[in-house]
Amino acid sequence: MSTPAGATTRPLAVAGARARWLRGSGVWLLAALVVALLPVVIRTPVAVPVMNQMGIAIVFALSYNMLLGQGGMLSFGHAVYVGLGGFIAAHALNHAGQGTLWLPLPLVPLVGGLGGLLFAALFGSFSTGRSGTVFAMISLGIAELMAASSLIFNEFFGGEEGITANRTKAPLLLGLEFTTDRQVYYLIAFWALVTTALMYAFSRTPVGRMANAVRDNPERAEFVGYSARWVRYVTFCASGFFAGIGGGLFAANYEILTAENMGLNASGSVLLMTYIGGIGYFLGPVLGAIVFTFLQSMLSDYTDVWLLYLGIVFLATVLFVPMGLTGIVVMHGAVWRARRLGRLVLPYTATALALAVAALGVVGLVEMIHVLVSAPVSRGTRWLFWVLVNVRTVTPWVAFAAIAIAGVLALRWTMPRAGAAFAEASRPGDAR
Amino acid sequence: MSAAIELEGVHKHFGVTPIIRGVDLAIEVGTRQALIGPNGAGKSTLFNLITGKYPVSRGRIRLKGEDVTGRRPNEINRRGLSRSFQVTNIFPRLSVFENVRCAVLWSMGYGYAFWRFVDRSREARERTETVLEQLNLTARRDVPAGVLSYAEQRALEIGITIAGGADVILLDEPTSGMSRSETEQVVQLIRQVTAGRTLLMVEHDMSVVFDLADRIAVLVYGQVIAHDTPERIRASAAVQEAYLGVPAHA
Numbered sequence: 001m002s003t004p005a006g007a008t009t010r011p012l013a014v015a016g017a018r019a020r021w022l023r024g025s026g027v028w029l030l031a032a033l034v035v036a037l038l039p040v041v042i043r044t045p046v047a048v049p050v051m052n053q054m055g056i057a058i059v060f061a062l063s064y065n066m067l068l069g070q071g072g073m074l075s076f077g078h079a080v081y082v083g084l085g086g087f088i089a090a091h092a093l094n095h096a097g098q099g100t101l102w103l104p105l106p107l108v109p110l111v112g113g114l115g116g117l118l119f120a121a122l123f124g125s126f127s128t129g130r131s132g133t134v135f136a137m138i139s140l141g142i143a144e145l146m147a148a149s150s151l152i153f154n155e156f157f158g159g160e161e162g163i164t165a166n167r168t169k170a171p172l173l174l175g176l177e178f179t180t181d182r183q184v185y186y187l188i189a190f191w192a193l194v195t196t197a198l199m200y201a202f203s204r205t206p207v208g209r210m211a212n213a214v215r216d217n218p219e220r221a222e223f224v225g226y227s228a229r230w231v232r233y234v235t236f237c238a239s240g241f242f243a244g245i246g247g248g249l250f251a252a253n254y255e256i257l258t259a260e261n262m263g264l265n266a267s268g269s270v271l272l273m274t275y276i277g278g279i280g281y282f283l284g285p286v287l288g289a290i291v292f293t294f295l296q297s298m299l300s301d302y303t304d305v306w307l308l309y310l311g312i313v314f315l316a317t318v319l320f321v322p323m324g325l326t327g328i329v330v331m332h333g334a335v336w337r338a339r340r341l342g343r344l345v346l347p348y349t350a351t352a353l354a355l356a357v358a359a360l361g362v363v364g365l366v367e368m369i370h371v372l373v374s375a376p377v378s379r380g381t382r383w384l385f386w387v388l389v390n391v392r393t394v395t396p397w398v399a400f401a402a403i404a405i406a407g408v409l410a411l412r413w414t415m416p417r418a419g420a421a422f423a424e425a426s427r428p429g430d431a432r
Numbered sequence: 433m434s435a436a437i438e439l440e441g442v443h444k445h446f447g448v449t450p451i452i453r454g455v456d457l458a459i460e461v462g463t464r465q466a467l468i469g470p471n472g473a474g475k476s477t478l479f480n481l482i483t484g485k486y487p488v489s490r491g492r493i494r495l496k497g498e499d500v501t502g503r504r505p506n507e508i509n510r511r512g513l514s515r516s517f518q519v520t521n522i523f524p525r526l527s528v529f530e531n532v533r534c535a536v537l538w539s540m541g542y543g544y545a546f547w548r549f550v551d552r553s554r555e556a557r558e559r560t561e562t563v564l565e566q567l568n569l570t571a572r573r574d575v576p577a578g579v580l581s582y583a584e585q586r587a588l589e590i591g592i593t594i595a596g597g598a599d600v601i602l603l604d605e606p607t608s609g610m611s612r613s614e615t616e617q618v619v620q621l622i623r624q625v626t627a628g629r630t631l632l633m634v635e636h637d638m639s640v641v642f643d644l645a646d647r648i649a650v651l652v653y654g655q656v657i658a659h660d661t662p663e664r665i666r667a668s669a670a671v672q673e674a675y676l677g678v679p680a681h682a
Binding site: 201202204205206207208209210212213215216217219220221222223224225226227230231234238 | 485514515522530535539545546549551592595
């Protein structure tokens with residue numbers, strides 16, 4: 001979130017604070033309204049499960065960015081806290097179903113959160129002493145440790161099959177039933193909003209601000225009275241708590257948890273989505289989680305190698321827009337305010353077209369390689385972009401290669417022009 | 433006795449290389465003192481020992497009478513000692529305002545609180561604004577500290593050091609790399625913000641040293657060879673020899 005311009009005199013500052021507060025609560029109300037209306041507006045049957053997945057991913061990614069973006073801790077094992085929180089929540093849900101524990105479904109995420117907090121408090125106690133490489137390596141070690149533990153502690157992790165639960169058997173709270181995806185959507189939406197608000201609030205507390213300071217310069221933080229280790233530890237525990245809530249939501253939504261949910265793949269995904277969204281902005285991970293989940297669920301319908309494309313998107317983000325998607329949006333805020341967005345339409349459209357052509361060529365080549373490698377020798381044809389392609393003939397290879405090269409050449413021509421147009425449009429003052 | 437900082441037989445060696453070779457030094461409360469010496473004498477190392485960045489190899493360090501030998505930097509800071517750095521050491525991605533506010537939080541008792549909003553704290557904001565005013569950085573308060581000019585960053589460095597209200601201040605070459613007029617402004621600033629406090633500073637600019645210091649300690653090759661008033665230091669043959677490169681003790 002950008003910092004508003006400072007006011008110099010006291011009365012102005014107070015008025016500014018109140019306006020900010022009003023605007024702040026307005027934003028939250030609007031967000032709640034949008035989230036409440038989404039399933040009413042979007043009526044396709046697949047949308048609700050995807051949105052449920054997005055909601056869980058948002059909580060997961062925001063909690064991850066407490067470490068990466070705010071605390072400067074690069075973790076390769078954040079799924080551990082989602083997974084452990086989820087397993088604990090699933091067990092609690094089963095006890096609730098058997099009547100040995102009074103726990104209605106809406107409170108299950110909280111149990112997951114406490115589970116995540118417990119293990120974050122444990123693992124954080126020795127991993128937050130240092131940031132950087134040491135922290136990253138320890139997080140990787142913990143992820144491996146949990147993967148090994150899942151094979152040893154069968155009772156808790158349920159072995160290969162994992163732990164299943166049944167959310168409908170839990171006692172009701174205020175008569176709320178959770179049988180359909182749509183009902184679960186509102187549960188996830190509620191917790192996603194509450195945790196987002198709480199995580200934002202955390203970033204505005206003394207320890208949240210000091211997390212930024214420790215990220216920037218742990219040594220100096222020590223010399224203004226703070227223990228960098230304690231600041232990281234408190235941040236780490238908070239992050240584990242919110243990750244655990246995400247795990248609890250996962251348990252409530254899917255009613256099953258396996259060791260995979262806390263594995264390295266899951267930890268890698270959250271890193272990708274957070275980075276794609278933009279780690280420098282509070283709402284970056286939200287955008288990243290939405291885009292990532294959307295691509296994941298859409299692409300996987302069309303191609304087996306969707307993970308490869310996500311990897312390419314990630315690489316492109318790291319190389320060309322390290323501030324993430326949110327960074328691009330924020331960058332254009334000044335242009336928008338100067339009412340010069342119109343000047344960018346033409347160069348941006350040209351770039352988008354060139355990019356689409358390049359992507360078409362590259363995707364065609366990748367898919368053909370995939371068919372060539374994985375399909376049996378007898379079968380070499382595949383529908384690609386509404387054309388039946390035989391990968392054992394030369395023509396499609398030449399065609400897609402030509403398209404790819406043409407796209408890249410066009411990009412080399414349009415990109416600098418789009419960049420120059422942006423620089424021109426974002427220049428302060430009235431440029432003609 | 434009323435020494436703010438007291439060193440007693442302090443030694444420091446890195447591996448087998450001795451850097452500080454038995455320093456006894458007392459800095460009286462409420463004085464402004466300078467630590468001078470040729471390059472490589474161990475001035476910055478001595479600062480790092482006093483502030484807890486490095487552990488001493490031997491000897492004791494007392495802060496306002498309390499033994500702080502072996503304490504961590506944050507523990508020493510909480511006991512009222514604050515320092516600046518020779519190489520600018522700020523929070524580059526935080527705004528100027530946030531840089532200073534981070535430095536006042538602990539002394540105002542906010543600690544690791546995660547249940548209160550920092551923006552709601554009027555006292556923290558007012559204290560921060562006062563410091564920014566002193567630093568002449570009010571107009572730059574919302575700029576990320578990393579994009580400030582060099583002189584502004586040096587001023588911020590001092591601001592972070594004094595914002596927490598520590599009564600013992602250590603400044604490590606506060607005017608290094610500055611022009612004449614910038615140096616004069618910094619001297620003004622130091623005089624203003626250290627009024628009524630104890631100051632120990634490392635400084636190479638002799639005009640600054642003689643302008644500010646009540647007493648001067650001369651460190652040569654890990655030992656204090658003189659600790660006296662500016663006039664006597666200026667007249668001392670041993671000090672002149674040390675600065676001319678002739679060994680003081682053959």
